[in-house]
Amino acid sequence: AQKVTQAQTEISVVEKEDVTLDCVYETRDTTYYLFWYKQPPSGELVFLIRRNSFDEQNEISGRYSWNFQKSTSSFNFTITASQVVDSAVYFCALENLLGNEKLTFGTGTRLTIIP
C-alpha cells in the first residue's frame, strides 16, 4: 500500500521568510513519481513539480526548491523569500507507475504568509 504523510497541517510565516513543507512517502515500488501541487483559495490544483524515483537531484525553480532523498523517503519543498501569493494549501502526491497512474495524496499543508 502507498501512503503520503504531510505532518504539518498548518504553517504561518511572515512575508520574506523561508519555509519548508515536509513530505514523507511509503511505497514498495521501485519506480514511481512524486508530485507537489498548490491549491489556492480558488480551488484549482496547480502543478508545481514531478520527480522520477530514479532522479534524486535537487531542483530549483525561482523561489521554489525541492529536496528528494530516497534514503529517508522524503520529498520536501522549500519556498524562499515567501510572498503573500504563496498562501495556499500544498499537496504532496505519489504516483505508482506499475499500477494505473492514479495519485495518492497527502493530507496537505495550509501555508499562510503574513504580510
Add this chain to the structure above:
Amino acid sequence: SAVISQKPSRDICQRGTSLTIQCQVDSQVTMMFWYRQQPGQSLTLIATANQGSEATYESGFVIDKFPISRPNLTFSTLTVSNMSPEDSSIYLCSVGTENTEAFFGQGTRLTVV
C-alpha cells in the same frame, strides 16, 4: 500538456437529486480519473474511467452512487446520485499519461442542501 474543461464549476442541489459532472479534454488520453475533496480534506480517488468498459472503483465507492461514463478518449462524466449533505465536496477530473504530469480540471464545487 492537456487542457481540461469541467462543468459545472459549482452547483447547489437538493438532497435526493442527482448531478452529472462533465469533463472534456483537448486531446486524447488513455487514463481519466475522478477525485473527491471533502471540505478541508485531501483528495481521494473515486474511480478510474475506462474507455469502452466499466469504471474501476476504489474501496468505499460504488457504481450505484457514482456512475461514470467514458464514451471516448476525450470525455467522461461522473454522476453523484441520490445526494445527501455528506456529498458536498469538490469533485475533480484528472488525466495523465506516463510521460507527463497529472492534469486536473478546475473542479466542481457541489453543495447539497
